[in-house]
């Protein structure tokens with residue numbers, strides 16, 4: 001049986017956080033993050049985790065720039081959902097090119113769910129010799145299935161234990177550019 005399309009699930013999905021709420025949450029995150037890096041001699045390496053992290057990372061980057069914090073950009077792509085609504089093994093599709101030795105690294109992603117992705121990514125950055133690796137996520141999902149050893153240093157909003165999409169997150173590779181976070185009907 002083929003899965004329903006975005007157009008079929010959207011009418012019955014719930015809006016969990018609207019755009020105004022997310023704008024305010026990202027501004028609050030920037031208020032906290034900017035002072036944490038303000039006295040560093042070198043800009044943090046700001047690593048966007050593609051694809052889902054892109055809209056959030058862009059908005060956070062502007063908010064940090066507004067607050068006087070310069071960033072050096074890079075990106076990586078690690079995926080374990082691959083258009084499905086449950087995860088499997090992590091596949092690295094792109095690794096950052098910028099040397100990390102001695103650098104402070106700030107990872108930006110859309111969601112911390114079970115944590116496999118960010119745990120692996122953070123460990124990889126540490127193995128590259130990063131001096132400090134912090135995690136900024138737009139959303140944290142509330143459940144007790146998180147793997148040990150990973151938490152977010154900076155969080156925008158909490159989401160319920162349902163499949164969520166929008167604001168970077170996909171429903172079967174659709175809906176990433178919806179400007180709100182939705183949850184599939186249970």
Ligand SMILES: O=P(O)(O)OC[C@H]1O[C@H](OP(=O)(O)OP(=O)(O)O)[C@H](O)[C@@H]1O
Nearest residue numbers: 050051052079080081113114115116117
């Ligand atoms: O905490 P976890 O359970 O590991 O899930 C979180 C990860 O899953 C999503 O990526 P996905 O694998 O869907 O790749 P994508 O961003 O390219 O869609 C999301 O962007 C996070 O990186």
Ligand code: HPA
Nearest residue numbers: 113162163164165169170
């Ligand atoms: O609930 C989710 N939605 C979209 N992508 C995800 N990746 C992990 N969990 C989710």
